[in-house]
Amino acid sequence: xxxxxxxxxxSCQHLSDCPHDxxxxxxxxxxxxVGKSSLLNVLLHxxxxxxxxxxxxxxxxxxxxxxxxxFYLVDLPGYGFAKIPKTxxxxxxxxxxxxxxxxxxxxxxxxxxxxxxxxxxxxxAMKQWLEEYSKPYVLVATKVDKVSRGKRSVCFQDLNRxxxxxxxxxxxxxxxxxxxxxxxxWKKIFELLFSS
Numbered sequence: 394x395x396x397x398x399x400x401x402x403x404s405c406q407h408l409s410d411c412p413h414d415x416x417x418x419x420x421x422x423x424x425x426x427v428g429k430s431s432l433l434n435v436l437l438h439x440x441x442x443x444x445x446x447x448x449x450x451x452x453x454x455x456x457x458x459x460x461x462x463x464f465y466l467v468d469l470p471g472y473g474f475a476k477i478p479k480t481x482x483x484x485x486x487x488x489x490x491x492x493x494x495x496x497x498x499x500x501x502x503x504x505x506x507x508x509x510x511x512x513x514x515x516x517x518a519m520k521q522w523l524e525e526y527s528k529p530y531v532l533v534a535t536k537v538d539k540v541s542r543g544k545r546s547v548c549f550q551d552l553n554r555x556x557x558x559x560x561x562x563x564x565x566x567x568x569x570x571x572x573x574x575x576x577x578x579w580k581k582i583f584e585l586l587f588s589s
Contacts, residue, residue: 394579397461399437404454408491412457417586418465418498422489423505424515425471428535431569432505433458433468436578443468455492464586465498472515494526501529501585503578508534508548508566512555520556531565531581532558538568 405411421429430443437443442458456468469489493499502523506516523530532552540548545566552564565581567574 394436394576394583396438398459399439399442399461400459401442402457402459402465404456406454406488408488408495411455411492411496412459412465415498416459416462416464417500418457418467418496419501419503419582419585420467420469420493420499421503421505422469422493422519423471423535424507424513427471427505427507428569429468429471429505432533432535432567433466435569435572435575436466455488466582467499472519490522493523493528499528500587501531503533503582503585504530505533505535506552506556506564508537508540508552511548511551517556529585531578531585532556532562533565533567533574533578535567535569537566537573538570 402412403410421433423429433443434440437458437460443456453470455470458466458468460466469492472486472489493502504516504519504523506512512520520530520532534549534552537545537548549564549566552558558564565574565578567578
């Protein structure tokens with residue numbers, strides 16, 4: 394994938410704030426500290442386009458990045474970070490769900506799970522939610538560079554079993570450190586964007 398332009402467009406707190414043009418978009422979702430911002434920067438060949446923080450739960454708005462003037466990649470707030478006040482968590486959940494349900498430009502979701510940690514209860518709930526609302530999604534296991542080669546097959550078997558993935562679904566392994574999984578993930582993103 395040749396990135397000619399990658400621009401941060403805006404951060405949104407309400408659905409009405411989201412861009413009003415009609416180009417397609419794919420959203421990225423996962424628990425806090427799963428590596429969404431790092432993954433986006435590697436995908437887009439930019440060092441600091443998506444802000445990476447050492448403090449989980451920092452992304453509290455929906456961030457839009459316009460790519461090659463053709464589509465958006467959308468960074469959603471992470472879920473599952475306990476130190477965020479409960480009222481704030483409920484507000485985020487409501488906002489993100491409204492976006493996922495009602496955003497007509499949305500073509501699919503890239504659901505990130507930390508390969509080292511495995512699927513948490515919140516990851517399982519998100520996957521079930523996406524299926525309940527018939528949202529096309531791709532599952533990506535991040536931070537695979539931190540899982541030894543010998544343990545990888547067990548790691549992916551566990552993810553498949555825990556998340557009850559369909560046989561054809563599979564998991565895309567990804568490392569922001571080594572760039573592993575870059576081409577397969579772009580292929581999946583394009584399938585989401587332009588297959589329908």
